[in-house]
Amino acid sequence: MKFHRTSAAALVALAVSGVSFLTTTASDAQDAKVLRAPVNSALSLPLGQGLDLVQSAEPLGKSRFRMRALNRSTNVNLPELGDGSSYTGLYGLGYGFSDRLDVSLMVPFFLDSAGGISKYGTSDPVLGFKLASSGVIPSGFYRAFQLLLGLPLGYKGEHEIDKTGGVRPFSNEALDTGLNFLMDLHFNSTSLFFNGGLYRSGNPDVVSQLVYGIGAEFWRRSRWASLNIEYQSRVALADQSRAVGVMKIGTRLQLFRGFELELGREFGFHDHPTKSTTTFGVRTHGYLTGRRRLESRTVLYQPVPKPKRVYEPDKVLRIAVLDFGGFEEYDAGTRLVNKIKSRLEPHDSLEVVDLADFKGIPKRGMLTPMEASDLARKLGVDVVVSGTVSDYEIDRFAGLKVPFVFEVPETEIKVSLRYRVMWFSSQAKSEMESLIEEISGQGLLRKRVRLLPGDQRDITVSRTALEIEKVHELALDDVVGNFLDSMSAQFSWIPPDFDL
DSSP, X not given: OOOOHHHHHHHHHHHHHHHHHHTOOOOOOOOHHHHTSOOOTTOOOOSSSBOSSSBOOSOOOTTEEEEEEEEEEEEEEETTTEEEEXXXXXXXXXXXXXXXXXXXXXXXXXXXXXXXXXXXXXXXXXXXXXXXXXXXXXXXXXXXXXXXXXXXXXXXXXXGGGGGTOSSOSOOSSOEEEEEEEEEEEOSSEEEEEEXXXXXXXXXXXXXXXXXXXXXXXSTTOSSEEEEEEEEEEEEOSSSOEEEEEEEEEEEEEEETTEEEEEEEEEXXXXXXXXXXXXXXEEEEEESSSSOEEOOHHHHTSOOOOOOOOOOXXXXXXXXXXXXXXXXXXXXXXXXXXXXXXXXXXXXXXXXXXXXXXXXXXXXXXXOHHHHHHHHHHHTOSEXXXXXXEEEEEETTOSOEETTTEEOOEEEEEEEEEEEEEEEOSTTSXXXXXXXXXXXXXXXXXXXXXXXXXXXXXXXXHOOHHHHHHHHHHHHHHHHHHHHHHHHHHXXXXXXXXXX
């Protein structure tokens, strides 16, 4: 019997979650001083993308939202009161204010009990702002900066349990802040998350901390289930150094469209107040504008397909393409024109005029609108393309190199083209549409890593003349592809085959 990959992921996820709950044991006696130490409230639950401890740099996207409710429950043992329990509920909303900016608000709820007495109330809410370097979703790489503000609005009342020292403070009674740098790497079946930041508090009892974390999520794009593992370390440098480590293993199960169940187990190290904690919660995805609705993540972030353009030409257009000026030593302009002609030649609706058959006309460089109009009347063409190669940069040693240690041989060529397209839509060549743009192309050649290379640059070892010529061709092909794609987006007479 064959199982689908996503079904296998769901079975593994259920197994991991089952093992994590079966291994739950009664808590050991905690150090009451560590348990009662205030914690920076800005250390909050990720309300956009991310896991439970480790944040994600990927933005939610404009008008998309995520609501989360995560519960942590652990047994505690206090010297004055004996066995008890500590429950934490984290509830919040993340919203994509723009393609790159996320805004979030989280409100924690605490419930502590021991020796038959209890205390409950809200803790300090956390307001968050995250600015990503890219708003393109999905993508393989993201970077972001995040600001978290813990507002001193938590419950400050005194109860019977507080007379013995309590379990933990509900409010730090001061503004807490956290500034993070986030980075993500996304592959087909695995996503990696990296965090690093500084957390400070206006409460002198809350020490400043350097916090970093790393996490991985497997089968994130599955419609059924995913697995995740993460580790967060908090290092405080005060009068006495402290270190807190937390590792978590969890799973997410999609129960129905846009609604996921989260199960996990946290394990504390070093000065963490609890040895292990059970976590469970729900997470939703959806839209808050337009037709408000929940939606599966696999559907929510699918790329929007480009509308298919109908191409039904009613006549043959004659095109004059002048040799692009600049960098004649590489014959760049002529080579670009030849590549454009070869790409347009298979289309019967376009006829590229050979300017070599005519005399007394300009054949190279950028034309002014008046010159292009005059050329169109003389040759009876509908479109005139002219321009110049504005940059032709060659870096034969672009790769990373550490002298005498290793070298990553790379050759990179960048070519830029500034061009003008004049389309004369009337017989008298008096009505026209114009496009002026500058585009770039890149050619790159990578070779295997060299260990213990010589200090001098030896161009005969890692790159042959044929390979260098291939990089030139790749760069020019990239320029032509970008040129035709730009033309296809602007003019209806260009076939949609060139849309990237």
